[in-house]
Amino acid sequence: MLTAYRKALPLLRIPFSLYLMPVFWFGLSALRGPWSGARAAGVFVVLHLLAYPASNGYNSYYDKDEDSIGGLKTPPKVTPELLHLVRLFDLLAVVGAALISATFAVLVVVYLLVSKAYSYDGIRLKKYPLLSTAVVVVFQGAFTFLMTQVGAGALPAQLFEKTNLLLAVVSTLFLCGSYPLTQVYQHAEDGRRGDRTLSLRLGIRGTFGFAAVGLLAGAGALALTYWLRGEPRNILIFLVATGPVVALFGRWAWLAWHDAAHANFAWTMRMNQVSSLCLSAAFIAMLLWR
Structure with a gap:
């Protein structure tokens, strides 16, 4: 029995969940005023080690990916044990969130329910390109940005301060640019399942064009917001830290534009890794250098 659970565990994709770290660090770096480091650490554990893996596993359970x-x-073959692990991680995420705060726990429950609606066959938001994209970029962007701050103990005045809300929107713009890139190598399998993802609808070239516009809009809005907050140093930190991301994206887009074979798993994972590390480094630097 334990062997079956060990085989199912990789489908929770815990290491992959760490690619979502930038939104966590972004949310903390944006806070002005008091917040709790201990609570923030708890938020990290709940989101990245429990809630996100549960969502990954649930998605895999219904997708039954072969590629x-x-x-x-x-990916290993999907088994009933995967759903057992998902339920366990769901429970641990909610209990862990409740130990931090009741409000944070409610937000985690909402996040988990929405992630289930994305994958569950009876609803399957994933098959609707615009709706699924809107749900993902809002809930993994602005919603998670603010949820992180709530969990860390931010006060309502901090949460609803105008520039903080603008930065929450920026996180959604960045997700809007990057999310279709995560689908660009899955066109064949998504098509077989009947999931008309945004990337599938846009095509490979359209996906890279859409991503470029979304990421550029996010960067522009970020720079403007930092300027309004009187934080020009953060603009410089962001530009320096994301230089490798821009270079890698440009190289990948050029290659894929001329040869669709480059829109593959290896390039997508490389882009995820580099962008996650660089963005996280930028926001951590902003957090520490105040």
Whole structure:
């Protein structure tokens, strides 16, 4: 029995969940005023080690992928034990969140329910390109940005301060640019399942064009907001830290534009890794250098 659970565990894709770290660090770096480091650490554990893996596993349970998926080049076969693990991680995420605060726990429950609606066959938001994209970029962007701050103990005045809300919107713009890129190598499998993802609708070239516009809009809005907050140093930190991301994206887009074979799993994972590390480094630097 334990062997079956060990085989199912990789489908939770815990290492892949760490690619979502930038929103966590972004949310903390944006806070002005008091917040709790201990609570923030708890938020990190709840989101990245419990809630996100539960969502990954639930998605895999219904997708039953045979080709590469985020973080797994060769995913194992889906078994009933995977759903057991998902339920366990769901429970641990909610209990852990409740130990931090009741409000944070409610937000985690909402996040988990929305992630289930994305994958569950009876609803399956994933098959609707615009709706699924809107749900993902809002809930993994602005919603998670603010949820992180709530969990860390931010006060309502901090949460609803105008520039903080603008930065929450920026996180959604960045997700809007990057999310279709995570689908660009899965067109064949998504098409077989009947999931008309945004990337599938846009095509490979359209996906890269859409991503460029979304990421550029996010960067512009970020710079403007930092300027309004009187934080020009953060603009410089962001530009320096994301230089490798821009270079890698440009190289990948050029290659894929001329040869669709480059819109593959290896390039997608490389882009995820570099962008996650660089953005996290930028926001951590902003957090520490105040």
